[in-house]
Amino acid sequence: MSKPRILVIDDERSLVEVLAINLEREGFEVMTAFDGQDGLRQAQVKLPDLIVLDLMLPVKPGLEVCRELRADSRTRDVPVIMLTAKTEETDELVGFAMGADDYVSKPYRMKVLIQRIKTQLNRRRQTEDAKNGDLVVERHGVVIDRHRHRALCNNEELLLTPTEFRLLEALMRQAGRAFTRHELMDAAMGEDAVVLERTIDVHIKSLRKKLNHSADLIETVRGVGYRFRETGLAES
Template structure:
């Protein structure tokens, strides 16, 4: 984990240096960018393992950069933490809708930021090293390969973010079982952050959209949460 490269895109030089310092103290490699253009140019020669992205950049809106990363086959699976001074819930939701894995609101604790990075990378590592013998979950025309972190609908691969994959895998681990939003939040983020219920709803909506016709297997249970319903369930 500690050999991974973290790209930091932040136009405030003091914040950029602060994050870089703590990233390196945690054992990661840091690549610093004060604007979106220099970061996007860097992607032409190298791909980082993680991105910390400020929303308020001087040249290109951070949300547009996020969208670009998710639309590029080479970068669509890179974990992204959005760094923003905006505190209103809708602004955070927009970032999540575009595929960000997490967000940190300024002012922030560098220790908390590093904890978030490690938590996301740890989840990715656990999924990559899932035990053999229980790799695939099949629900109707939906197939989830836990070892390869791949999802297929009618044998066509569907690209999901790490968070979307984790939510889908959790729901699919017990078909028919109703998971409350609190249970899903605990399973995905643990006790390392306060997450509003709307966060889960946003990820579920994106998940259904990406799964297409297989999205119908994810059912809302009013006032409780979500479940995956097997095709033959009533």
Template structure:
């Protein structure tokens, strides 16, 4: 039974989420501030976190930074909640490692559907999945069994979604992936077509693996279509 941590300082939101999640078969633990959220994550290791942006003591973005900088919690999917429907907030949340961003008021059914989609995308136990071989491209090394990537021998700090996106591209050199196909393969469902989720993650990946992100040698943009990993001969 998946364990979901809900972090929100509004009691009515906590009750609404807990009711709908329990009804769908989830276990739920709650926190009303950032410090408790970080503590519970370390103690319970939830399968997914629903994190409100506006929290007392420290805001949701600060909590997200801490969670994603810790190896124990970095791969836990995080869905951000916010009453602000501003693109800047969404982009910042995604850049910090959030896997999804939902604006209040929201549909509980849609939120539950997104939670299930993210949990389907979580990495299965190693013993249950086929062995995926290490991939080397120049100074870039992808180690799928460890969920790690190295550049010039140095481990890259990647979120789960960043790693999955990088692996998808590197494992299929020269193949062009549309934004919609990337959303389906990595996030497990189709976002709003106006979403910048893929573009934000591509930009963040380029900052981490490209020597000059403005002139990428690995991840190419195919104008009007999507992205591909350049074939190296």
């Protein structure tokens, strides 16, 4: 069985070296890049299983790298964990808006980062290895196909990040149910994810934008969170 391949894109070479050693001890194959342009090139050519991406990078900044990864059909489904020395709330929200699946602030604890990596890989593996059960959900012209990892709206493909895909699937599978933001975070990011509640709002905003004329299928439930419309008509 081949080792999961991790691409670490970070210009702090000493940190990259320590992280690479620890990841290799955990059974991962590690590739490294020290600027955004080289990291993007390696991601597109080598197609890693997961990318650890620093926000502050020379040549091409991390947010731009993340945006281009999500715009490329070869890499848009690869989980991205973003690293940053910044602790501003807006930086985290922007990172998720660009398509990051998780967010870890520097300085980080090595065991915590490695566990986050394993969680993201497990989620991706569960999606790809799903063989049984209801793999396709369709409601109001929106289709989620877990087996092919595709989402459609009125026969047009939706270019979703892995987190957006899981979020939309969770909402659609229990249409009509009002989910709290915490429940949606658990469904889309995992119970061990430490993120802001507003992060879900960012993902919902992005999903609505991609759904275009069907955006109102995701309804805001005041004081609770969100739900996917159960009936064909909007509720008053």
